[in-house]
Amino acid sequence: VQLVESGGGLVQPGGSLRLSCTASGFTLDSYGIGWFRQAPGKEREGVSCVSPSDGTTYYADSIKGRFTISRDNAQNTVHLQMNNLKPDDTAVYYCATVQCVRLAVVALPKSYWGQGTQVTVSS
Numbered sequence: 001v002q003l004v005e006s007g008g009g010l011v012q013p014g015g016s017l018r019l020s021c022t023a024s025g026f027t028l029d030s031y032g033i034g035w036f037r038q039a040p041g042k043e044r045e046g047v048s049c050v051s052p053s054d055g056t057t058y059y060a061d062s063i064k065g066r067f068t069i070s071r072d073n074a075q076n077t078v079h080l081q082m083n084n085l086k087p088d089d090t091a092v093y094y095c096a097t098v099q100c101v102r103l104a105v106v107a108l109p110k111s112y113w114g115q116g117t118q119v120t121v122s123s
Contacts, residue, residue, distance in 0.1 A: 008117030021095030034098035037091035049100035
């Protein structure tokens with residue numbers, strides 16, 4: 001069982017990146033999937049998630065209107081499209097299996113986690 005993130009990199013302010021979270025060993029569409037980020041010296045922040053059943057999504061205020069989460073069940077992948085990136089978005093981004101509700105993304109004691117992908121927004 002494994003989650004692998006990809007798509008991170010260096011981008012200028014205002015640019016875009018698309019992160020991908022691909023699962024092996026299990027089917028993603030049976031799980032809530034969330035994205036978290038952690039910048040140096042800061043606490044981990046849950047930024048977005050999508051539920052397994054009714055497609056409920058959650059976005060943190062800090063990224064609302066700029067990021068979009070989506071599922072690609074055929075590829076067993078969840079994407080995070082990030083537009084209009086800002087320097088404050090610089091962090092390591094992780095995906096995980098979660099409980100996703102409208103007001104929060106909740107990591108669980110037995111959540112699966114990926115290894116993280118670095119996103120750096122800088123001119």
